[in-house]
Amino acid sequence: MRKILIVGIGSGNPEHMTIQAINALNAADVLFVPTKGANKAELADVRREIIGRYVTNPASRTVEFAVPERRTAERTYNQSVDHWHAAIADIHARLIAEQLAPGQTGAFLVWGDPMLYDSTIRIIERVRALDTVEFEFSVLPGITSLQALCAAHRIPLNLVGKPVEITTGRRLKESFPNKTETVAVMLDGEQAFSKIDDPDAMIYWGAYLGTPNEITISGRLSEKSDEILERRRHAREAMGWIMDIYLLRKGADFDEA
Ligand SMILES: C[S@@+](CC[C@H](N)C(=O)[O-])C[C@H]1O[C@@H](n2cnc3c(N)ncnc32)[C@H](O)[C@@H]1O
Incomplete structure (x- = not known):
């Protein structure tokens, strides 16, 4: 069974990382880092800095993936978010299936804490509902903004x-x-x-x-x-x-x- 760790990384200061989060990153075979267009490059940089500073597992590798922009034209707010999540769920499903072998662990580095105005948990649930790749998942808390x-x-x-x-x-x-x-x-x-x-x-x-x-x-x-x-x-x-x-x-x- 593949395993997914949804890891809260704190909200900007690499020293927000908990020991539990550091151990989780070191337990992962693949670290998934979202990038969000050039103007949010700094946010991806914080994630890279965290990996550089705390990940000592030489066997792990980082996979960066682009998060699509949310489209707002000609749709309600709820429709817009729903379509956006569906598109991200497809990307996550592909990442999990293609980048992780059965038995391997992947970690998604989530800004702040995954339970607060972040949809990684519901997107991962959505991926499970697609039923295209089997995995279990855990959530590790982080320091919120x-x-x-x-x-x-x-x-x-x-x-x-x-x-x-x-x-x-x-x-x-x-x-x-x-x-x-x-x-x-x-x-x-x-x-x-x-x-x-x-x-x-x-x-x-x-x-x-x-x-x-x-x-x-x-x-x-x-x-x-x-x-x-x-x-x-x-x-x-x-x-x-x-x-x-x-x-x-x-x-x-x-x-x-
Ligand atoms: C998509 S939400 C993610 C929240 C995140 N999961 C958390 O635990 O704080 C993004 C919003 O969080 C707030 N935020 C996140 N990090 C911040 C920071 N370092 N400084 C100020 N606001 C921040 C802002 O209101 C921003 O619009």
Whole structure:
């Protein structure tokens, strides 16, 4: 039986790697590294650096594969993601069948943790459903960008005894400020925070967390919104890409809101 390891590699700093993740990479015959077009070359570079730094198994080899772009024209968001996953599942099925002999192990290096806004687990399940190649799989956790954000700002994620919501920029207005007091926002291409008008809201923002280009800004949203927009725009222009995440918060520990 082939074996697949879905390994969380942390969110930018190679030192996020857990000992369990390092051991998993060293147990693999093949290390699968996704590449995502030139502007995300740095993300593939972090994976290569991790392999160079921690993999001591001389028998293992790295196989890089291109991830197709998601097409959005003439389809709903759900259709677009579904078609995209189907295309990636076909690529994964081929990689597993062609690059691994029965009895061998392959590891997919997943940014952050595989359970958080990442579809590797559901794509691997999809590959299993195709029934073209037999394998078992395990998941190894990693440091998420949300953990990296809270650590960078030296804040706890939740207020005492209160809930937290994790959402995307596209859906932020459904959650904050009316539904949940602490909301973490990922995958925000529209800077949804800048459309929130609440004098009590605080923002804790971070870009390129864990990397040498890390930027963090925090404070009252009404006072920091423009500064974040400006820094974000500059950084994106200079680097050619950006990954950012933020926490919005109202209220305080021990209040009864
Ligand atoms: C496809 S999701 C992957 C999340 C990842 N699985 C995790 O555990 O953090 C990509 C989003 O995660 C966030 N992200 C990931 N790494 C980041 C980093 N180093 N700095 C800031 N945001 C990051 C951004 O919101 C980005 O749009």
